[in-house]
Amino acid sequence: MNSLSAPRYAVIGAGMAGLACADALAGGGARVSVVDKGRRLGGRLATRARDGRSFDHGAQFASAEGPAFADALARFEAAGTAAVWPALGGGPGPRYVGVPGMADLAAPLADGLDVRLATEVAAIDGAAGAWTLRLKDGAALGPFDAVLVTAPAPQAAALLEPVAADLAAQAVRAVYAPCAAAMVAAPGPADAPAFLRPEAGPIGWACRSETRPGRPRPAGVQQWLIHATPEWSAEHLDDDKADLVAPLQAALEALLGAPLGPPVYSAGHKWRYSLVTEALGLPCLFEPERGLGAAGDWCLDGRVEAAFESGRALAAAVAVWGTLRG
Numbered sequence: 001m002n003s004l005s006a007p008r009y010a011v012i013g014a015g016m017a018g019l020a021c022a023d024a025l026a027g028g029g030a031r032v033s034v035v036d037k038g039r040r041l042g043g044r045l046a047t048r049a050r051d052g053r054s055f056d057h058g059a060q061f062a063s064a065e066g067p068a069f070a071d072a073l074a075r076f077e078a079a080g081t082a083a084v085w086p087a088l089g090g091g092p093g094p095r096y097v098g099v100p101g102m103a104d105l106a107a108p109l110a111d112g113l114d115v116r117l118a119t120e121v122a123a124i125d126g127a128a129g130a131w132t133l134r135l136k137d138g139a140a141l142g143p144f145d146a147v148l149v150t151a152p153a154p155q156a157a158a159l160l161e162p163v164a165a166d167l168a169a170q171a172v173r174a175v176y177a178p179c180a181a182a183m184v185a186a187p188g189p190a191d192a193p194a195f196l197r198p199e200a201g202p203i204g205w206a207c208r209s210e211t212r213p214g215r216p217r218p219a220g221v222q223q224w225l226i227h228a229t230p231e232w233s234a235e236h237l238d239d240d241k242a243d244l245v246a247p248l249q250a251a252l253e254a255l256l257g258a259p260l261g262p263p264v265y266s267a268g269h270k271w272r273y274s275l276v277t278e279a280l281g282l283p284c285l286f287e288p289e290r291g292l293g294a295a296g297d298w299c300l301d302g303r304v305e306a307a308f309e310s311g312r313a314l315a316a317a318v319a320v321w322g323t324l325r326g
């Protein structure tokens, strides 16, 4: 197949599912365009880096239960974008973090791909064999033989509804928990642990970012990432994100038994779609008649590995379909 006769595919979303899908399709010779509304790769593999400080405010680690993702993590480690986080333990298998941030974990999958960031898709337009992406800024991309949506399920459903209502109806079955997050850089007590998993109260997880492998370690500053429990997060979903910081910082100080001291940086973040609590139980969705499909953690399980497996499954389905179409 020469490059001009190769099929053209659009992948919406440059999180783990979208990159795993696009990487596999491009590896098979297809022409693939990836678009993401975010300013960085990674989706919920997210890092906020400012003034020599960094916080991974989304996924905390990735681990593999199956051989395909174990191989991918080993590939990322060899490329220098992943490192084992030995302090976390817990098995089975090592826990990996992205380096220098979680957002970098899957960067090797994007090597050589046409990836357009800060590009939000407003609608999928056209018909089978000639799909166009209508972008929020008024521009259009296409034509594509197939469009593959890897946004979180509610956002995927909204894009698919006008062109594939049956796929949208499946996507809306996925259920997510929200997660409120606070990031605080402050002196902190000298004996503070590297991370905490409280069993009660508003905090589900808190971690000092500077103790994770490959992170900046500014002298005299602890960089706390605090994730609220799903229950507390649901109660505070409509709060201004800046208002999340004070109650979560106070809850952390109560757990530490000491104040953090005056913050040099603080910010809040709301993940409306954080961990998938009810997945579809299907590897991916694909409609061969129209050449429209979807993948993401919401198909299989709320983990980075599930997003990878779902993206790969969609790529495999599309590759077979592309071969049968000739």
Ligand SMILES: Cc1cc2nc3c(=O)[nH]c(=O)nc-3n(C[C@H](O)[C@H](O)[C@H](O)COP(=O)(O)OP(=O)(O)OC[C@H]3O[C@@H](n4cnc5c(N)ncnc54)[C@H](O)[C@@H]3O)c2cc1C
Binding pocket: 012, 013, 014, 015, 016, 017, 018, 035, 036, 037, 038, 042, 043, 044, 045, 057, 058, 059, 060, 061, 062, 063, 119, 120, 121, 122, 150, 151, 152, 155, 179, 227, 271, 273, 274, 275, 295, 296, 297, 298, 301, 302, 303, 304, 305, 307
């Ligand atoms: C707070 C938190 C903690 C977590 N902790 C862990 C953990 O420790 N371990 C673990 O395994 N998993 C964890 N997870 C889950 C893990 O992050 C996800 O399972 C995984 O990253 C999902 O990948 P994805 O590609 O399916 O979706 P996403 O990463 O959400 O990617 C979807 C992408 O689609 C883009 N998009 C959406 N709509 C559009 C549009 N209209 N146009 C263009 N682009 C669009 C988004 O910008 C996004 O980049 C955590 C998640 C959160 C939020």
